[in-house]
Amino acid sequence: MEQINVVLGVIGSDCHAVGNKILERYFSAEGFSVTNLGVMVSQDEFIDAAIETGAEAILVSSLYGHAEIDCEGFRDRCLERGLDHVVLYLGGNLVVGKTDQTAVEQKFLDMGFDRVFSGSHNELTDQAQLLRDDIMASRNGKRHRAG
């Protein structure tokens, strides 16, 4: 299988490391070449790493509730820095407090993320397959935008 590079990390001042370690293992086992930046990653660090590794997707986690603030303008920043076709995924506990998950996901889709996985007990089932499909679509210029 051809190598697909992706960048993984936890955004902002967020220190939640457990899910990140499991995600690294999952996407690696599924055949992706994963650059894991760990916790407390800024937007620019994500983008730097994506440029450096030629990543086709950035997988962002946010657990601690500050995603609304931390993720603001991420898509624009990618575009600014020339990452036109990168697939952006976001997952975790995305807002402060228990909220309707669909509304939450829509909020981040509107921000420019391609897929959003909210709620904590996100079983890792078909995410790798979705990612592969989305990256293929993106290569063909059809970037997936759910919602």
Place this chain on the structure above:
Amino acid sequence: MEQINVVLGVIGSDCHAVGNKILERYFSAEGFSVTNLGVMVSQDEFIDAAIETGAEAILVSSLYGHAEIDCEGFRDRCLERGLDHVVLYLGGNLVVGKTDQTAVEQKFLDMGFDRVFSGSHNELTDQAQLLRDDIMASRNGKRHRAG
């Protein structure tokens, strides 16, 4: 203190005996002369006992959820049988299921009960005092009707 007779019991096909034993003790300790008919008491058994003992109040419990059916027409039956001034109290888990307690109490006040104590964890605090007052009012022809 002058003797006040009251009749106590659990109405209908209801077998819940624990509260009844505690109520007997409580009202006796508070100075009432209590005729306790125990569980599974019909309307007529209550009324018979009240007539026999010259009771000024009938204290009805219903725990099992059938009070709506079992208590229907109790006040009318009292009037029919000549118990014009008897004070009627009702307490326990009065309807099937968890419901708004105020609405429930109103339903039974409308049926002709003088006071209604719903919800299960009815701490016995001032019920004896209320009963004494209501019996006095009833003697003076002013039967208390809450609500």
Place this chain on the structure above:
Amino acid sequence: MNTGLDTQKFTEERKTVLQSWPTGSEVDLEEAFAFHQSLPKKKVCSIRLQEALDQQVVLLQPRAGVALVDEHIRLLSFLQEESDLLPTTIDAYTRQNKYADAQKGIERSEQAQRSLLNGFPAVNHGVHGCRSIIEALDKPVEIRHGTPDARLLTEIALAGGFTSYEGGGISYNIPYAKNVPLEKSIRDWQYVDHLVGIYEAHGCSINREPFGPLSGTLVPPCVSHTVAIIEGLLALEQGVKSLTLGYGQAGNLVQDIAAMRVLKKLADGYFRQMGYTDYQLSTVFHQWMGGFPESEAQAFAVISWGGVVASLSGATKVIVKTPHEALGIPTKEANRDGLLATRQSIQMVADLSPLDTLRISEEEELITSEVTCLMRSVIELGAGDLAAGAVRAFEAGVIDVPFAPAVCNAGKVLPVRDNDGAVRLFDTGSMPLSSDILAYHRDKIAHRAKQEKREASFQMVIDDIYAISKGRLVGRPT
């Protein structure tokens, strides 16, 4: 009276029973056997229990019953996913054989579009109503009730395809009735067990479950165990093959584990002593049966603790309460939530090896000695007739259930908690316990009284009755 019922007399009696309400005519035994034999294994209670015994897991069963068949099926279908065994709880009118009142309840429930009955009136809905329940569901369903004379209900329920049936001549009289003579209820439950025996003889397995918790309120283990063992023996004698003996959580971890451990041992001992070998024996633990706290969060704590103890005590199944317990019949969501909390609790402690404390062993010995005292007396009083022995034992106060409404129960015994929260005997009434046992109870209670700087009294008993609903096990003065 303690013999397998005479077949001819039974057949005559059946006619009267089946005629006591129109739906009785729907019962056809041969057709019912065929229906039972056609049931898939997953719907047969004793098969599921055997799996649980083999795998040493605890099965979960809720309580649930509403007035109308369709509504009841919807309710059970909703609960099915989180349950291992399903119930059909019978309404209180049916329990008193007031089928006309139940009919009124059905009609008013149809009008009101909500259940005005506190359970499912199985007799009124008849064999066909019951069958639609069994057919609609994928798990074994049990009739749970509290009926002193359950003959007609049993006829209809068994013909209706239920594979498990709760109750007993003592346990469905003493806590549930007022004026029913014990001879009568025991005799009527011999009918029930005899009918079950007939089903068993035709290869249809019907699990029988005496009701363990009795009044659900500070019942000392020796009292409920003695009743469970007697009812087990009475059932075996009529041909029952699958038995589940029950116990209601008393609240003290040590006493509850000990009680559950000896229940099976003691029962096996007496069953074998009386010559029975061909039976299946499982146990059921009832989560706290006394008054609940009103707050749902606190109720969840009570439920969860019940789940933990069910698992630690090695029960085969657990009867699950709901966060609405103190308030009224639960919504289906509240009922499911009780199951979810219970399963989480059970599974969090399921992997723990059995607790090896000395105090549990001591408590096991105590309960064993107590039950031995009581059973010895019951057997003596019966002089070869256990049923008669039971009746005389209640007359004499040899068995005495606290807070029970039945007039045939002496009602002299008063239980109270000791300083550790175990249920002890404050007034032992006429129970023939040995003097060292009596002294043990006295000392334990004296110790608590001293700690609380007050005399043991009826007020202490009342404090204990309220305690769990007010947030703690022992009713201490404030």
Place this chain on the structure above:
Amino acid sequence: MNTGLDTQKFTEERKTVLQSWPTGSEVDLEEAFAFHQSLPKKKVCSIRLQEALDQQVVLLQPRAGVALVDEHIRLLSFLQEESDLLPTTIDAYTRQNKYADAQKGIERSEQAQRSLLNGFPAVNHGVHGCRSIIEALDKPVEIRHGTPDARLLTEIALAGGFTSYEGGGISYNIPYAKNVPLEKSIRDWQYVDHLVGIYEAHGCSINREPFGPLSGTLVPPCVSHTVAIIEGLLALEQGVKSLTLGYGQAGNLVQDIAAMRVLKKLADGYFRQMGYTDYQLSTVFHQWMGGFPESEAQAFAVISWGGVVASLSGATKVIVKTPHEALGIPTKEANRDGLLATRQSIQMVADLSPLDTLRISEEEELITSEVTCLMRSVIELGAGDLAAGAVRAFEAGVIDVPFAPAVCNAGKVLPVRDNDGAVRLFDTGSMPLSSDILAYHRDKIAHRAKQEKREASFQMVIDDIYAISKGRLVGRPT
């Protein structure tokens, strides 16, 4: 570096610290001492802890913090009735000293009319903001956070009147930071402890609580105990007098009770060995700190079990989770519900005498030996300087916290549950445990692997991480 800080250097450093954000100028030590001395006893944490120690009861403390002062006071006032000790949980920006980001969060929260911060930004609200909290409430309030460099936060919080303060140079670095050198965080926390020491010297009691649970995920007791003891010693050295050492529930009853029992014994032993006698020592049990189930009913079961174990293990206080744990910062109602369930659980088992099982004693011995191995190595590495020893111990992987984000943590140790659910070491990394201890862990894990008919592997570890959130303690294959 392991000595009481030099007063002059400390004074110079203080200036810089207080100048790092405008609110620093609000701090006036003399005025702060006066404020503390004027506090009524019921607001002083160490006094409340002493009562609990004397009465052997468990105190309840929730977590709670929102962006705005008034809203935060409303929240704590709401929780006060069901709590014994109150918290003020600090937001994640403040924890990273990003006061400008926190300011943005405050402003956006004001606009949005809901808290966009996951805690209370105490630095931004300053001494006056803190004082209004202390004044509005009737119980002791503690700062709970996760701040590697908490110098300014401590200055403001203590001057603000808080009487209890969580954290430590190791426990607030390893699980909470990525690139902060351990020397630096330990040094910055010596500042914190030194400041607390100054308050103590002026008769103002400030309780200090190292953060026990670390990454909250399958942390073996010996690892967190070693960290707790080191942080306790480092604090005593700076003049701290009231210490609360913590432990996060691992899930297995036997291991958790044993861990809590030895925590105090071990700490007292080391403290005395190092010459400290004049201190108050209490313990805190954290309800399950790993991933929670999403269902609130299941979360209640986890919370309730945590309450039970807190009580059975003799904790002085318990940190309470909420039914919203898996989903997000709880509403105030959910927070209160966690407290209600916890108190009910605690009080239902409070009367039980301590469990007397052999397995608990064995586990106590095991943990004691493990901690002895680790502490011996830390002390050796330090050669008279405990702080240096701690830094070197982390460098060498002598202490190694599983799943921690900090790069100064070796991250080689992998824990996994044994067949009973106790946390054991699958990969022991470089931890200097004796060969018999290593063999014990190996055997325990091999036993589980055999039961599950699979090899122990990272997959088994992942299964254990998910297990509680999926409804059970041990992650068995399905």
